[in-house]
Amino acid sequence: MPHIELPEGFPGISAGFTYRPETARPMRELAHILLHEPNSLTPGERELIATYVSSRNNCHFCQSSHGAAAACHLGDEAVVKQVKTDFQSAPISEKLKSLLVIAGKVQQDGKLVTRADADAARKAGATDLEIHDTVLIAAAFCMFNRYVDGLGTWQPDNPEMYAQMGRHLADEGYKQPSIKQPLEKPLEEPVSIP
Amino acid sequence: MPHIALPPDLPGIRGAMAFRPETARPLNALVEVLLTGPSTLSRGERELIATYVSSRNCTHYCHSIHGAIAAAHLGGNEALVMQVKSDFTQAAISPKLKALLSIAGKVQQDGKLVTAEDVRAARVLGATDLEIHDTVLIAAAFCMYNRYVDGLGTDQPEDEALYRERGRRVARDGYVTVSEEYLASHTEAAHA
Numbered sequence: 001m002p003h004i005e006l007p008e009g010f011p012g013i014s015a016g017f018t019y020r021p022e023t024a025r026p027m028r029e030l031a032h033i034l035l036h037e038p039n040s041l042t043p044g045e046r047e048l049i050a051t052y053v054s055s056r057n058n059c060h061f062c063q064s065s066h067g068a069a070a071a072c073h074l075g076d077e078a079v080v081k082q083v084k085t086d087f088q089s090a091p092i093s094e095k096l097k098s099l100l101v102i103a104g105k106v107q108q109d110g111k112l113v114t115r116a117d118a119d120a121a122r123k124a125g126a127t128d129l130e131i132h133d134t135v136l137i138a139a140a141f142c143m144f145n146r147y148v149d150g151l152g153t154w155q156p157d158n159p160e161m162y163a164q165m166g167r168h169l170a171d172e173g174y175k176q177p178s179i180k181q182p183l184e185k186p187l188e189e190p191v192s193i194p
Numbered sequence: 195m196p197h198i199a200l201p202p203d204l205p206g207i208r209g210a211m212a213f214r215p216e217t218a219r220p221l222n223a224l225v226e227v228l229l230t231g232p233s234t235l236s237r238g239e240r241e242l243i244a245t246y247v248s249s250r251n252c253t254h255y256c257h258s259i260h261g262a263i264a265a266a267h268l269g270g271n272e273a274l275v276m277q278v279k280s281d282f283t284q285a286a287i288s289p290k291l292k293a294l295l296s297i298a299g300k301v302q303q304d305g306k307l308v309t310a311e312d313v314r315a316a317r318v319l320g321a322t323d324l325e326i327h328d329t330v331l332i333a334a335a336f337c338m339y340n341r342y343v344d345g346l347g348t349d350q351p352e353d354e355a356l357y358r359e360r361g362r363r364v365a366r367d368g369y370v371t372v373s374e375e376y377l378a379s380h381t382e383a384a385h386a
Contacts, residue, residue, distance in 0.1 A: 003308060004323035004327055019327060020327060020328075023227050023228060026221070026227065033216050033217055034217065058304075058306070102345070105345070106341050106345040107341075109251070109341070110342070110344025110345030111344045113197060115195070115347065117197075118347075128198035128199050128213075131197065132214055133217075136217060139338040139342040140338050142337045142338055143334040143335050143337055145305065145334075146334035150297075150306075150308050151330055152310075
């Protein structure tokens, strides 16, 4: 149960966004620019960075929804799983691997990133803007994940819901809600019998 | 030295924001709503939450500038800001703010550490749901700002006078207004 009275039937961050539209607006805009607008990193690559960080923060809602968005962009669910478990052995570019190394350090503490990490990424073909965006995506998901977890939001275990969200995020981005109406009461939650 | 080619002469988050004005806008808009927008928490209280989280993340630039902004809102009481950073339980702040700072400290580590008991304790001391929401989001947002500033290896000066002077300006004019100066001047320089 959420720690505060969030609107019912809205999973994960959609509950926080519905509760407080003033803060939702810049947060949506930030996600939209970082993950959806034109960039020399593909949307699939950027969603993989978001998914990887959310997975390391153990945030079920965020890793599931962004994992689904990544799978939509890439047409491949297996690679998403592989990136979560061991990205070094995933079929992704050396450049993306070097950016995921940086993202993983930012997830722990930004101070762990070294000049050598940035040089390795540049050597693999990363631009300064791509390194910047990687650092900011990783940092931003340290915010989104803590927001979703810190409010105790409802994070259903419902692959179908995440698949639908992922499709919306991949197609439309982040400016408009992917969950527009409250969802039905979740079946997996125990119903008390009087 | 920063890990990427950030504009020189702009320390901390300002260099990063001038490098990428597109993301700077929502980043400034978010901090403006959270720390200066209408709220039943005073601006000083909200800056103390931001300062405390930045201090726990050991991000020198952020805990210095937000500490200076907090002091500017709190009648120049720098000792209080120092006390909140080192041990807020002993600081001369309200029990409600202490309860909110313990929630913020948990969010700084991992949002999942916040318990129903933490929230109940804050409510008993008078915190509203919106105040608890904003505390969680301020703490979460500073886990982003801190990592952004540290992760790019930005220049983080030691000069306390610099933070004090700038803290007064941000306390007076707000984040968006102050950011427009360096975002605009950098954009002009880049396009000259």
